[in-house]
Amino acid sequence: MxxxxxxxxxxxxxxxxxxxxxxxxxxxxxxxxxxxxxxxxxxxxxxxxxxxxxxxxxxxxxxxxxxxxxxxxxxxxxxxxxxxxxxxxxxxxxxxxxxxxxxxxxxxxxxxxxxxxxxxxxxxxxxxxxxxxxxxxxxxxxxxxxxxxxxxxxxxxxxxxxxxxxxxxxxxxxxxxxxxxxxxxxxxxxxxxxxxxxxxxxxxxxxxxxxxxxxxxxxxxxxxxxxxxxxxxxxDHPVAAFAIRQRHPTAIVDSMGTAELIYAEIPEDNGQPPPHPYFAFSRPVWGTGIACLGVTELSGALQPLIEDASDLGSAFRAIMAGGSVPGGPGQGPVVRNRLEEMTWDTARRLAVLAELGVPPGPLFTGGGWARSDSFLRLRASIFGRDIHIVTEAELSAFGAAFLAAHAAGFSPPVLLGERSISPDPDWARLYAG
Structure with missing residues (x-):
C-alpha cells in the first residue's frame, strides 16, 4: 500500500x-x-x-x-x-x-x-x-x-x-x-x-x-x-503557513480564525529582532530564518456583531452570508466603519513587515472569518493588493500531515485549492487617497 x-x-x-x-x-x-x-x-x-x-x-x-x-x-x-x-x-x-x-x-x-x-x-x-x-x-x-x-x-x-x-x-x-x-x-x-x-x-x-x-x-x-x-x-499557525509556503515560498499568511494572525518569515538568520508591539518572533517549523507572528483578537471584535440583535448585527450577518458591504469608503454605514477600522489595523501590521526585513510576497488568507467575498474585497481594496484564499478548512492539520511526510522522506504535491479576490478599483483609489 x-x-x-x-x-x-x-x-x-x-x-x-x-x-x-x-x-x-x-x-x-x-x-x-x-x-x-x-x-x-x-x-x-x-x-x-x-x-x-x-x-x-x-x-x-x-x-x-x-x-x-x-x-x-x-x-x-x-x-x-x-x-x-x-x-x-x-x-x-x-x-x-x-x-x-x-x-x-x-x-x-x-x-x-x-x-x-x-x-x-x-x-x-x-x-x-x-x-x-x-x-x-x-x-x-x-x-x-x-x-x-x-x-x-x-x-x-x-x-x-x-x-x-x-x-x-x-x-x-x-x-x-x-x-x-x-x-x-x-x-x-x-x-x-x-x-x-x-x-x-x-x-x-x-x-x-x-x-x-x-x-x-x-x-x-x-x-x-x-x-x-x-x-x-x-x-499551529507556522505549521499551517508551512504548507502554503511550499508552493509560494514568500507568501504572507493572514489567518482569520479565533485570532487573526499575520505570519511571515525573515529569510536571513540575522538573530532575533528587537521587541515590536505588533509582532512576536519564533522559528519556522521547517528551514531557517525568523518567523514573525502578529496577533489580534479578531473574534472578540466580530463575534459580537454576529450575535447583535440590532440592525448592525443584521447587516453584518448579511455580509458574512454573501451580501455586499453597504456604503462607500469612509462614508459608513456603521457596519462598514467597523470593518474598515479592523482592516486598517491589519494594513498597518502588514506595512511593518518590510521594516522587519520580510521580502514582498503574495498575501494568502483563510479561516472562518474569510468566508465572505465582499468583506475580503473591502480588505483587498484597503491593502491595495489581491488576496488569495486557501479553501482547505483544516490547514493546520494539513500542514502537520505534510510536515510528517517531508520528515519521513516523501514529497507529496501541495494540492491546496486557491482562488483570488481583487480590489474594487474605485474603492482602492479612494482608500489610497
Missing part, C-alpha cells in the same frame, strides 16, 4: 485529524470539541483524555479512508502555550491550563515589571497567556505537581512525546513560553529562574523524527506499527 501521513491539530476549540496520501490527496478529516474540565478558577484539559481523543479520531479517520496498512508518519500542530508537568515515564502530573485562561493575569503583570523581563529580548510579550506566567502561577497554587516533575511537555507535543517515549519541546512552542531566545536558540536562564520553571526537555526543530510510534490502542486497530514515524510538529 502507498504511504499515508497523519496530521493532528490540537486547537483551542476543536481537535482535528487529517490523512494525506503520497499524491497529496486528503483521504479523511475528523474533528471533535477540545475536552475541557471545570476548575474553581477556570477550565483545564486532561492530557491523557486528550490523547485518547486524538487516537479515537485517528482510528475513525483510518477506517473512513478504507485503509488497511499502518500510517507512515504522524505530526501534531496546535496551541502554543498550554502544557503539563510530567513524571519520569512521561505521564502528566497535572491538568493543562489553556492559554486563554486569565488566572495568571495579576502575576504576569507583576513579573513584567521586574528587571529580568523589562530588559530581556522577549520573543513574545509577557502576559497571562504565556507558559512562563502559568509556571509562576502553578508554583504558588499547585506546587506539588511541579515539585514532582522531571520535565515539562507542551500539550501540543504530548501525543508525540507519549508515542515516542521521548520528552521534547517543538522549537516554535518554546518561543511561546516567553523564555526562549529565538536568535540564539537557547533558554534565558534568568527568566526561567524568575518564573520558577520546571525542568525542561530538549528543544527540537519542527520536522525532527522522534522515533517510532508505540501505542497499544493504535497498534491493535492497525493504524500504526513500529515503523510509523513520530515527527515533531509545533505551533
Amino acid at each position: 502507498a504511504p499515508v501521513f497523519c496530521g493532528v491539530d490540537l486547537g483551542s476549540t476543536n481537535v482535528k485529524v487529517l490523512l494525506l496520501d503520497e499524491d497529496g490527496r486528503v483521504l479523511s478529516r475528523k474533528a471533535c470539541r477540545t475536552p475541557r474540565l471545570a476548575e474553581p478558577d477556570g477550565v483545564a484539559t486532561d492530557a491523557e483524555a486528550l490523547l485518547c481523543m486524538v487516537e479515537a479520531l485517528m482510528i475513525a479517520a483510518f477506517h473512513d479512508a478504507g485503509l488497511s496498512s499502518p500510517l507512515a508518519a504522524v505530526a501534531a500542530a496546535g496551541v502554543g502555550e498550554d502544557g503539563v508537568p510530567v513524571d519520569g515515564q512521561g505521564l502528566a502530573l497535572d491538568r493543562a491550563i489553556p492559554w486563554f485562561d486569565r488566572r495568571a493575569s495579576a502575576l504576569a503583570q507583576a513579573m513584567a515589571a521586574r528587571a529580568p523581563w523589562r530588559n530581556a529580548p522577549l520573543p513574545v510579550a509577557l502576559d497571562y497567556s504565556r507558559t512562563a506566567a502559568k509556571w509562576a502561577w502553578a508554583r504558588q497554587h499547585r506546587p506539588e505537581a511541579l515539585a514532582a516533575a522531571t520535565s515539562w511537555v507542551a500539550l501540543t507535543d504530548y501525543p508525540a512525546a507519549r508515542w515516542s517515549g521521548r520528552c521534547f519541546m517543538s522549537e516554535s512552542l518554546a518561543a511561546r513560553t516567553a523564555c526562549w531566545h529565538v536568535g540564539e536558540r537557547r533558554w534565558m536562564d534568568d527568566l526561567l529562574a524568575d518564573c520558577r520553571a520546571p525542568p525542561l526537555p530538549a528543544v527540537v526543530p519542527g520536522g525532527t523524527v522522534l522515533g517510532s510510534l508505540h501505542s497499544p490502542r493504535l497498534e491493535a486497530a492497525g493504524v500504526a506499527n513500529r515503523k510509523t514515524a513520530v515527527v515533531a510538529g509545533g505551533h
Whole structure:
C-alpha cells in the first residue's frame, strides 16, 4: 500500500485529524470539541483524555479512508502555550491550563515589571497567556505537581512525546513560553529562574523524527506499527503557513480564525529582532530564518456583531452570508466603519513587515472569518493588493500531515485549492487617497 501521513491539530476549540496520501490527496478529516474540565478558577484539559481523543479520531479517520496498512508518519500542530508537568515515564502530573485562561493575569503583570523581563529580548510579550506566567502561577497554587516533575511537555507535543517515549519541546512552542531566545536558540536562564520553571526537555526543530510510534490502542486497530514515524510538529499557525509556503515560498499568511494572525518569515538568520508591539518572533517549523507572528483578537471584535440583535448585527450577518458591504469608503454605514477600522489595523501590521526585513510576497488568507467575498474585497481594496484564499478548512492539520511526510522522506504535491479576490478599483483609489 502507498504511504499515508497523519496530521493532528490540537486547537483551542476543536481537535482535528487529517490523512494525506503520497499524491497529496486528503483521504479523511475528523474533528471533535477540545475536552475541557471545570476548575474553581477556570477550565483545564486532561492530557491523557486528550490523547485518547486524538487516537479515537485517528482510528475513525483510518477506517473512513478504507485503509488497511499502518500510517507512515504522524505530526501534531496546535496551541502554543498550554502544557503539563510530567513524571519520569512521561505521564502528566497535572491538568493543562489553556492559554486563554486569565488566572495568571495579576502575576504576569507583576513579573513584567521586574528587571529580568523589562530588559530581556522577549520573543513574545509577557502576559497571562504565556507558559512562563502559568509556571509562576502553578508554583504558588499547585506546587506539588511541579515539585514532582522531571520535565515539562507542551500539550501540543504530548501525543508525540507519549508515542515516542521521548520528552521534547517543538522549537516554535518554546518561543511561546516567553523564555526562549529565538536568535540564539537557547533558554534565558534568568527568566526561567524568575518564573520558577520546571525542568525542561530538549528543544527540537519542527520536522525532527522522534522515533517510532508505540501505542497499544493504535497498534491493535492497525493504524500504526513500529515503523510509523513520530515527527515533531509545533505551533499551529507556522505549521499551517508551512504548507502554503511550499508552493509560494514568500507568501504572507493572514489567518482569520479565533485570532487573526499575520505570519511571515525573515529569510536571513540575522538573530532575533528587537521587541515590536505588533509582532512576536519564533522559528519556522521547517528551514531557517525568523518567523514573525502578529496577533489580534479578531473574534472578540466580530463575534459580537454576529450575535447583535440590532440592525448592525443584521447587516453584518448579511455580509458574512454573501451580501455586499453597504456604503462607500469612509462614508459608513456603521457596519462598514467597523470593518474598515479592523482592516486598517491589519494594513498597518502588514506595512511593518518590510521594516522587519520580510521580502514582498503574495498575501494568502483563510479561516472562518474569510468566508465572505465582499468583506475580503473591502480588505483587498484597503491593502491595495489581491488576496488569495486557501479553501482547505483544516490547514493546520494539513500542514502537520505534510510536515510528517517531508520528515519521513516523501514529497507529496501541495494540492491546496486557491482562488483570488481583487480590489474594487474605485474603492482602492479612494482608500489610497
